[in-house]
Amino acid sequence: FDQVSFLQCFSLHSLQSNSTSKTIATRNDPTYISLLQSSIQNLRFLNTSSPKPQLIVTPIHPLEIRAAIVCSRKHGVHVRVRSGGHDYEGLSYVSRIPFIIVDLRNMRSVEVDVEKESAWVEGGATLGELYFAISQKSKVLGFPAGSCPTIGVGGHVSGGGFGTIFRKYGLASDNVIDAKIVDVNGKILDRKSMGEDLFWAIRGGGGASFGVIFAWKIMLVPVPPTVTVFEVGKTIEENGTMILYKWQNVAHKLQEDIFLHAVIGVVIPSSGLANNTISISFEGLYLGKIEKVLPLIRESFPELGLKRESCTEMSWIQSVLYFARYSQDESPRVLLNRTQSSKSFYKAKSDYVMKPISETALQGLWNKLIEEETSYLILTPYGGVMSQISKSETPFPHRRGNKYKIQYMVTWDSEEESNEHINWMRELYDYMAPYVSRFPRAAYMNYRDLDLGRNTNVNTSYAEASVWGLKYFKSNFRRLVKVKTASDPTNFFWNEQSFPVLSPRG
Ligand code: FDA
Known part of the structure; x- marks a missing residue:
C-alpha cells in the first residue's frame, strides 16, 4: 500500500x-x-x-x-x-x-423539521443523538428505532432497526423517505438520482454492499405526551414457564400501542445453597396512560398479574432512557454519550418463532441456559403494523406469520474463554432448531452472525451466498443481488456477507 x-x-x-x-x-x-x-x-x-x-x-x-x-x-x-x-x-x-x-x-448532524414531521440525520449520528435532538424540538414526536443509544444510524437503519414502538410504526427503515449515498464511482446520489431499486435495497439490505450512506431523511412519528412503562418479573419457580407460554400467544396480538417483550436470564442465588434459576422479565411500553393499559393487560393477559405499582407514567424520551437502562433521574443529555459504559466479549444469534414453543421444550431451553451464567435471551413480539407491511416492501422480509423474534446472547470477560462460549452458543442454536422457523431458518441481518455462512472471496457465487442470504432476506435476496450487480458490478464494496455480483450469464 x-x-x-x-x-x-x-x-x-x-x-x-x-x-x-x-x-x-x-x-x-x-x-x-x-x-x-x-x-x-x-x-x-x-x-x-x-x-x-x-x-x-x-x-x-x-x-x-x-x-x-x-x-x-x-x-x-x-x-x-x-x-x-x-x-x-x-x-x-x-x-x-x-x-x-x-x-x-x-458527520452526525440532526436537523429536525417539526412542521413537516421529518428530519435529516447524518449517518454518523447515534440513535441517542437522534432521539435527543427530536426531544429538544417536540414532546409529541418520536422515531421508531433501536433501544441502545450508542448504535449508529448508518448501519442500523440500513439493516432494518426495531425498537419499542415498532409494532405501531414499523422499523426505522420503513420510515425513511430519502437518503444520500456515495456510490462506487464516487457519485453523490439522493433518492431521485439513485433510483428506486437502490433506494429499496439500502432500507433493510444493509448499506455496506452498495456504498456509503451519509444521510437519511426520516419521517418522525406521533407519540403522546404521556406513555407508560411497566415491568413484571417471574422466576420459573413462580410459574414463569407457564406465563411465558401464554405470552407467546398474546404479545403479538395485543393492540399495536403496546409493546411487551420478555428478557430471560440466569439468576445466581446469593446464598450459594440454592441452585441457579431462570428469571423472566416482562417489560412493556404503552403509548398512553396507566388507566388505559392496566385493564387491557389484565383482560388479555391475566396470568401476568400486572399491578398498578408496577406501572410508571413518563414522557416518550424518558421511556427511551428507561429501555436504555438509565435511571429516571438522568438528564436526557446522557443520550449524547457516544461510548457505551461497559463493553464485553460476546456472541449473539437470532431466530424467528411462528408457533408457540411447548413448556417442555422451554424447560429444555432453561436447562441449557443455566449452563452459562452470563447468557440471556430477548424475545420481541411482532404483529401490529409489522404484519401489515408486505414482505417485499423493503428487503426486510420478517413480517406476517412471525409471532416473535429471539435474540440469544452470551457475554464473557477474557479472550481465552472465547471458544468455549462460542461453542456453547452454537449448541444452544442447535437445540432450538426444531422449535423455530424453517426453510429457511430465518435470522435478522442487524444481528449479524457469520456462522450462517460467509463469502470467502470476492467471487462468491449466488448459490454460495444464498446460504446466508436467504436466511436474512428470504425471497428478497434475488432482487438485492440484482441491485448489487447493477450498482457495484466490480464488487468493490465486498465483505463477508455482502451480496454477490451475478456473472453476465446470470
Ligand atoms: P457499524 O458501524 O458496525 O455498521 C454495521 C454494518 O453497516 C457494517 O456492515 C457497516 O459497514 C455498515 N455501515 C455502517 N454505516 C454505514 C453507512 N453509513 N453506509 C453504508 N454502510 C454502513 N438492533 C435493533 O434493530 N434494535 C436494537 O434495539 C438493537 N440493540 C443493539 C444493542 C447493542 C448493544 C448492539 C451492539 C447492537 C444492537 N442492535 C440492535 C443491532 C444494530 O442495529 C446493528 O448492529 C447495526 O448494524 C449497528 O449499526 P452501527 O452503525 O452502529 O454499526
Whole structure:
C-alpha cells in the first residue's frame, strides 16, 4: 500500500470540500489506535491479532467520502464503512484483505423539521443523538428505532432497526423517505438520482454492499405526551414457564400501542445453597396512560398479574432512557454519550418463532441456559403494523406469520474463554432448531452472525451466498443481488456477507 500516493490522491480529490480539520489518521498517527478502538463494541475484535486498516478517514464532507472511495479503488484497497461500530461480527472495522475505514463519526448532524414531521440525520449520528435532538424540538414526536443509544444510524437503519414502538410504526427503515449515498464511482446520489431499486435495497439490505450512506431523511412519528412503562418479573419457580407460554400467544396480538417483550436470564442465588434459576422479565411500553393499559393487560393477559405499582407514567424520551437502562433521574443529555459504559466479549444469534414453543421444550431451553451464567435471551413480539407491511416492501422480509423474534446472547470477560462460549452458543442454536422457523431458518441481518455462512472471496457465487442470504432476506435476496450487480458490478464494496455480483450469464 503506497500511503504517500494515497494521501496525495485524497487531497487532490477532496480539495473542494474546504476541509480544514485532519480527516486521515495513518498507522503512525498518535490518534490511530484510540480512533480505531473508540467505537468497537465487541471486545472479540479489539485484540492485537485482528487485522487493522491501513488508515482511517473521518470525513466531515461527502467530497471526502468520494475521495476515499476513488483513491481506494485506485490503490487497490477495500473500504469498510463504520457509523456506530455495533456490528456483531466487527465487519465495519475488520477485514482480512488490505482495507481502510471510512468512519462517519464527524458527520452526525440532526436537523429536525417539526412542521413537516421529518428530519435529516447524518449517518454518523447515534440513535441517542437522534432521539435527543427530536426531544429538544417536540414532546409529541418520536422515531421508531433501536433501544441502545450508542448504535449508529448508518448501519442500523440500513439493516432494518426495531425498537419499542415498532409494532405501531414499523422499523426505522420503513420510515425513511430519502437518503444520500456515495456510490462506487464516487457519485453523490439522493433518492431521485439513485433510483428506486437502490433506494429499496439500502432500507433493510444493509448499506455496506452498495456504498456509503451519509444521510437519511426520516419521517418522525406521533407519540403522546404521556406513555407508560411497566415491568413484571417471574422466576420459573413462580410459574414463569407457564406465563411465558401464554405470552407467546398474546404479545403479538395485543393492540399495536403496546409493546411487551420478555428478557430471560440466569439468576445466581446469593446464598450459594440454592441452585441457579431462570428469571423472566416482562417489560412493556404503552403509548398512553396507566388507566388505559392496566385493564387491557389484565383482560388479555391475566396470568401476568400486572399491578398498578408496577406501572410508571413518563414522557416518550424518558421511556427511551428507561429501555436504555438509565435511571429516571438522568438528564436526557446522557443520550449524547457516544461510548457505551461497559463493553464485553460476546456472541449473539437470532431466530424467528411462528408457533408457540411447548413448556417442555422451554424447560429444555432453561436447562441449557443455566449452563452459562452470563447468557440471556430477548424475545420481541411482532404483529401490529409489522404484519401489515408486505414482505417485499423493503428487503426486510420478517413480517406476517412471525409471532416473535429471539435474540440469544452470551457475554464473557477474557479472550481465552472465547471458544468455549462460542461453542456453547452454537449448541444452544442447535437445540432450538426444531422449535423455530424453517426453510429457511430465518435470522435478522442487524444481528449479524457469520456462522450462517460467509463469502470467502470476492467471487462468491449466488448459490454460495444464498446460504446466508436467504436466511436474512428470504425471497428478497434475488432482487438485492440484482441491485448489487447493477450498482457495484466490480464488487468493490465486498465483505463477508455482502451480496454477490451475478456473472453476465446470470
Ligand atoms: P457499524 O458501524 O458496525 O455498521 C454495521 C454494518 O453497516 C457494517 O456492515 C457497516 O459497514 C455498515 N455501515 C455502517 N454505516 C454505514 C453507512 N453509513 N453506509 C453504508 N454502510 C454502513 N438492533 C435493533 O434493530 N434494535 C436494537 O434495539 C438493537 N440493540 C443493539 C444493542 C447493542 C448493544 C448492539 C451492539 C447492537 C444492537 N442492535 C440492535 C443491532 C444494530 O442495529 C446493528 O448492529 C447495526 O448494524 C449497528 O449499526 P452501527 O452503525 O452502529 O454499526
